[in-house]
Amino acid sequence: MASSEILLEVKNLKQYFRTSRTYTVKAVDDISFNIFRGETYGLVGESGSGKSTTGRAIIRLYDPTGGSIRFRGHEIAGNLTKDEKADLRNNMQMIFQDPMSCLNARKKVIDIVGEGLDAHHAYSSKAERKEKIIRILEKVGLTEEQATRYPHQFSGGQRQRIGIARALVMQPELVIADECISALDVSIQAQVVNLMRDLQEEMGITYLFIAHDLSMVKYISDHIGVMHNGHIVESGTTEDIFSSPLHPYTQSLLSAIPEPNPEAAKYKKHVHYNAKEMGVDYTKGKLWDVSESHKLLATEEEYSKWCRKH
Amino acid sequence: MAEETRERVLSIRDLDISFDTSNGTMNAIRGVRLDLYKGETIAIVGESGSGKSVTAKAIMGIMAKNQHINGGSIMYSYTDDEGRKETLDITKMSEDEVRKTICGKHIAMVFQDPMTSLNPTITIGKQIMEGMVDHYHYSKEEARKKAIELLDDVGIVDPEKRFGQYPHQLSGGMRQRVVIAIALACNPDILICDEPTTALDVTIQAKILNLIKDLQKKKDLSVIYITHDLGVVAQVADYVAVMYAGRIVEKGSVDEIYYDPRHPYTWGLLSSMPDLSTNTPRLFAIPGNPINLLNQVKGDAFAARNPYALQLDFEKQPPMFNVGGKHRVASWLCHPKAPKVEMPHSLRVKIDNMLKEVNAYGKQ
Ligand SMILES: Nc1ncnc2c1ncn2[C@@H]1O[C@H](COP(=O)(O)OP(=O)(O)OP(=O)(O)O)[C@@H](O)[C@H]1O
Ligand SMILES: Nc1ncnc2c1ncn2[C@@H]1O[C@H](COP(=O)(O)OP(=O)(O)OP(=O)(O)O)[C@@H](O)[C@H]1O
Ligand SMILES: [Mg+2]
Numbered sequence A: 001m002a003s004s005e006i007l008l009e010v011k012n013l014k015q016y017f018r019t020s021r022t023y024t025v026k027a028v029d030d031i032s033f034n035i036f037r038g039e040t041y042g043l044v045g046e047s048g049s050g051k052s053t054t055g056r057a058i059i060r061l062y063d064p065t066g067g068s069i070r071f072r073g074h075e076i077a078g079n080l081t082k083d084e085k086a087d088l089r090n091n092m093q094m095i096f097q098d099p100m101s102c103l104n105a106r107k108k109v110i111d112i113v114g115e116g117l118d119a120h121h122a123y124s125s126k127a128e129r130k131e132k133i134i135r136i137l138e139k140v141g142l143t144e145e146q147a148t149r150y151p152h153q154f155s156g157g158q159r160q161r162i163g164i165a166r167a168l169v170m171q172p173e174l175v176i177a178d179e180c181i182s183a184l185d186v187s188i189q190a191q192v193v194n195l196m197r198d199l200q201e202e203m204g205i206t207y208l209f210i211a212h213d214l215s216m217v218k219y220i221s222d223h224i225g226v227m228h229n230g231h232i233v234e235s236g237t238t239e240d241i242f243s244s245p246l247h248p249y250t251q252s253l254l255s256a257i258p259e260p261n262p263e264a265a266k267y268k269k270h271v272h273y274n275a276k277e278m279g280v281d282y283t284k285g286k287l288w289d290v291s292e293s294h295k296l297l298a299t300e301e302e303y304s305k306w307c308r309k310h
Numbered sequence B: 001m002a003e004e005t006r007e008r009v010l011s012i013r014d015l016d017i018s019f020d021t022s023n024g025t026m027n028a029i030r031g032v033r034l035d036l037y038k039g040e041t042i043a044i045v046g047e048s049g050s051g052k053s054v055t056a057k058a059i060m061g062i063m064a065k066n067q068h069i070n071g072g073s074i075m076y077s078y079t080d081d082e083g084r085k086e087t088l089d090i091t092k093m094s095e096d097e098v099r100k101t102i103c104g105k106h107i108a109m110v111f112q113d114p115m116t117s118l119n120p121t122i123t124i125g126k127q128i129m130e131g132m133v134d135h136y137h138y139s140k141e142e143a144r145k146k147a148i149e150l151l152d153d154v155g156i157v158d159p160e161k162r163f164g165q166y167p168h169q170l171s172g173g174m175r176q177r178v179v180i181a182i183a184l185a186c187n188p189d190i191l192i193c194d195e196p197t198t199a200l201d202v203t204i205q206a207k208i209l210n211l212i213k214d215l216q217k218k219k220d221l222s223v224i225y226i227t228h229d230l231g232v233v234a235q236v237a238d239y240v241a242v243m244y245a246g247r248i249v250e251k252g253s254v255d256e257i258y259y260d261p262r263h264p265y266t267w268g269l270l271s272s273m274p275d276l277s278t279n280t281p282r283l284f285a286i287p288g289n290p291i292n293l294l295n296q297v298k299g300d301a302f303a304a305r306n307p308y309a310l311q312l313d314f315e316k317q318p319p320m321f322n323v324g325g326k327h328r329v330a331s332w333l334c335h336p337k338a339p340k341v342e343m344p345h346s347l348r349v350k351i352d353n354m355l356k357e358v359n360a361y362g363k364q
């Protein structure tokens, strides 16, 4: 259950990449949101809108261009001491979108999953180490026999599960799960999501859940942020976003959810959205409180237009 | 469409593939049989690790070092540059031969892990142009123009600026779209997409699926989708094959599979599919673990996880029963003399609701 304690507070976070002398990508451009301890915060939005960058900035794979990130009350956006870094690595884990690019191809699965345990000496004997690893592997639907294999000998979904096991074995406080279930079949997705929920209940783990599957996001999240073009254009409780979406991008996104009913799919209509065509400029908007939980990025004019219907 | 008038482009028969592992031989593909017709879209769905990607890679002639094709054939029919009809057995060709004569130009594949199929040291623009220059002898200028068009087609904003970027400078979904652009650049007649839209948001996913649909109409492209997203399957597929432990356990038209599933594994799969109304405290997952293919499989590989299994399902491999239409099921439950078994009640309710919804649309 989510508490009222804020575990992660992101304020005006900016992450820019200068790719050439004339071109700077504003991957994340002034976003703010809070995640409460023990909850699941879903981050959804357009491909390329900055979701992974947000996750990677929070876990400090990048040096943020601007803004603040407070984790457990401590500022972590600036320079970190060695101890602070170690502390961060211990309490925050990320499950990466591209499993192959982050699994060491020359290590056996058992050692990949054990990496974090080794670094933090989180066991008292070899037997305990092995037991911990095998138990988490089984929980994500892999077998003891597979533990001695190398990553390239696995299917896409199996690799994804190795990444999940590696993060969860550390029992961190915050897990940033970047598209961690999209490569899995629906039954194993269900198994992993159930596992994530169990661990949340047992140990109060908090999740930042980045995903494209909106049925799953709806199912698992307490709060949701919708990203487009480096900005969070709308955020709120799951109920706010799904029952009364206000931003036209959110509405467009929800209208495009694939209909798992083949004949009904033929009747489905998508709501088109193009910020340029509509003359929407996110940098001109400000964040409005539609209700205590529901926030909308808009100019004054947009705000009155988009909220009028409700 | 009448069966005879359709032109078959791919015909897989009794494909049998194994891997040598440190623990013994693993029988990954155990007798796959599948046809693909011109202009048709088939979807392969099924459990993670059931052999979908291995089958697809075999069509591209791609083999791991420890992989063996023990039997079967993959017949590919096409029209060559001189207009002659040719049929080749891909399993009998070397990897090099396949790469030179078939890959890219005739059959193109979008791989599951986009990073592994992109070269990190070459700009994405160059990578898209490569095939056009090699196969069609486009001039640099033409190729560049077409590459930028393709990037735009797959929904990449500012394609000119992105053209000169390296893969790591793109988001996961952008990389996936670059891989799709590379596959489309060479005008293939068969496109195999292995999880092509997992990293894409639903609006861009819809755009890509429509793009492929348009190409299909224009060029009679045949498409194989491998995907876990049953929503995508419902939108694009004419025909669905369900895989479990290296075999196809059920296949049929998309309506047959979604509204009248017969194999208990398919029941489990459809039951696990979440939708926007799901709010149970736990999601349904098929109980038990996949079978270990290091051992010889007797009977139906799903039997041990199947509460409806008959004694015979444990003992003898079921043949493909014809249950009408295009619908085929490999389960002894479909034997004419088998006891009648109903699908789980919750799935029955789910399907009835889908049918009601369709009816409501029909009346509008
Ligand atoms: N080189 C290899 N050596 C040993 N086993 C392998 C090798 N490549 C694949 N396998 C095994 O073959 C089986 C089928 O793999 P495949 O990649 O086809 O699965 P898949 O159906 O595509 O699954 P997913 O949906 O997870 O991508 C898996 O159990 C996998 O572990
Ligand atoms: N290292 C980098 N160098 C330059 N640009 C980058 C880098 N990393 C990300 N970007 C750019 O930042 C933007 C946001 O990328 P990000 O990976 O955060 O998107 P995303 O929301 O996770 O998308 P997806 O859903 O496709 O994974 C993109 O325009 C991308 O090209
Ligand atoms: Mg991403």
Ligand SMILES: [Mg+2]
Binding pocket: A155, A156, A157, B052, B053, B054, B112, B194
């Ligand atoms: Mg695969």
